[in-house]
Amino acid sequence: MTTGVLLVDPQYDFFPGGSLPVAGGDQIVEPINLLLARHPELPLFASRDWHPTSTKHFQERGGLWPPHCVQQTRGARFHEGLRMDRAAIYDKGTDPDDDGGYSAFDGRRRDAQGNSISLMEDLRRRGVDGIVIAGLATDYCVKASALDACKNGLLVFLFLPGVRAVNIKPGDGDAAIAVLREAGVLLVS
Ligand code: VGL
Ligand code: ZN
Numbered sequence: 001m002t003t004g005v006l007l008v009d010p011q012y013d014f015f016p017g018g019s020l021p022v023a024g025g026d027q028i029v030e031p032i033n034l035l036l037a038r039h040p041e042l043p044l045f046a047s048r049d050w051h052p053t054s055t056k057h058f059q060e061r062g063g064l065w066p067p068h069c070v071q072q073t074r075g076a077r078f079h080e081g082l083r084m085d086r087a088a089i090y091d092k093g094t095d096p097d098d099d100g101g102y103s104a105f106d107g108r109r110r111d112a113q114g115n116s117i118s119l120m121e122d123l124r125r126r127g128v129d130g131i132v133i134a135g136l137a138t139d140y141c142v143k144a145s146a147l148d149a150c151k152n153g154l155l156v157f158l159f160l161p162g163v164r165a166v167n168i169k170p171g172d173g174d175a176a177i178a179v180l181r182e183a184g185v186l187l188v189s
Pocket of ligand 2: 049057065
């Protein structure tokens with residue numbers, strides 16, 4: 001079995017000080033760096049919330065969210081404290097007319113030949129059949145990504161020190177973790 005690491009949306013807008021901040025978000029940086037430093041051999045993948053200036057995902061067009069992770073802005077950049085130079089980066093949420101793209105498995109990138117590929121295509125090519133997931137936020141994009149990982153038949157580990165929840169309603173994060181356990185996700189710390 002080959003295991004990869006998937007970092008979901010570790011972008012400034014989701015950290016304290018950003019436009020959609022997750023409380024305690026900065027506490028994920030150190031544990032994730034430790035994981036990456038201890039396992040430099042693991043292939044690393046990251047998703048990036050990568051929205052156009054105007055999208056149905058934002059409140060001004062009927063969506064749930066204030067503007068965040070707008071393409072080319074600082075808020076859309078990965079946290080500089082994370083050592084993720086080796087990551088293959090998947091962009092999602094790019095369609096202005098679709099309030100989708102919560103899951104990293106909706107993300108796409110260009111491969112060395114310039115072809116657009118999905119995260120799952122990449123994992124299959126590399127023979128990756130297990131994935132350790134961390135990032136922001138537990139109750140949205142981490143949850144959607146972990147459920148898709150299960151649906152795709154991967155063995156899924158949720159790295160608890162490396163996730164935090166938005167908790168729009170108190171308890172959303174814990175409820176998300178319960179749903180993931182039910183789906184077969186293994187909780188690790
Ligand atoms: C996310 C809300 C809106 C996330 C993305 O990355 O969890 N949450 N867009
Ligand atoms: Zn978003």
